[in-house]
Each structure stands twice: as structure tokens, then as C-alpha cells.
Amino acid sequence: MNKAILFTWLVFIFLLQVFVLNNINFFGYVNPYLYISFLFLFPLNKNRYPFLGCCFFYGLGIDFFSDTGGIHAFSLLFAGYFRLMFLRIFFKKTQIDYLLFSFQKESFGLVFNYVVTLTFIHHFILISLDNFNFQDMGSIFLNTFYSGSLTLILYFLGSYLFRKKQIG
Secondary structure, eight states, X not given: OOHHHHHHHHHHHHHHHHHTGGGXXXXXXXXXXXXXXXXXXXXXXSOOHHHHHHHHHHHHHHHHHHTOTTHHHHHHHHHHHTHHHHHHHHHOOOGGGGGGOOGGGSOHHHHHHHHHHHHHHHHHHHHHHHHOOGGGHHHHXXXXXXXXXXXXXXXXXXXXXXXXXXXX
């Protein structure tokens, strides 16, 4: 993906999250966090420290507009740190493959497992830090499941529509 198009998408997703999705609250606690697609859109690189810095500042920008005190920055940084590990587990990729890697060339099942795993890890960390109470683990798991499911539906729907528009 072209760097200008990538930057435009990341800014669009950021603004969509801050101004629209943060105001959506189904049943009082289910909120889509589509900004996690930052992890899936950002290109792979051998040196992951610039990526981790971008994760931190992207999440910090979400925190700034959401008034959440750094929980988005931490959860995105945490998921971003383990991104390459899960890439190696699910796709069997090495550092040599990073430059040519594309989700569109991989099977849907592998992409689905990878995206679901990182999304639920991110959401669990985020919602745990938001609640910060181990007595409500049931509600933390339910909120993680429902928010993660809604986020995944929006992510796969958006990627499907974008891919169809690109091909056609």
C-alpha cells in the first residue's frame, strides 16, 4: 500500500474512532475500537521500535480525545509488541518475508485467526485497565467478547468493502 494512502487511512480511522465510534455505546458497555486496525495496516519492518513508538503515540492520541489516561496507548503498545510473534505463529513468516507480506495474499483462515487473536488481547487489556477491578471478571470477559466481536465485524466488513473497491 502506498504511504500516502496508508497515512490517509490511519488518519481517517483515528478521526472515525475519536468522533464517531467513541460515542457509540451499545447496551451501556459495548464499544467498537476500530483503531486497532492500525496494527494490521502498518507495514512490517525489521526494526520494530519505530512501529512501537507509533503505536504508543497513536494510542495516546486516542487517549487524549477520549480522556482515558493512557489505557489505549498501553493496550495498543502491548498488542503491537506481540504482533510479530503472532505473525510468526500463524503465518510462519521470518524477517526476510516482512517486506513482501500482505494479508491479501494469505488465506482468510490465517488472517482471521491472527486478527481475532490480536483484537481480543488488545480488548482484554483495554477493558481490564478500564475497569481495574478483579471482582468484575465476568463483566470484563463479556465486555471483551462483545466489544471485540463488534470491532471484528466492522473491521472485516470495512476490509471486504475496501478490497472489493480496489479490485473492481
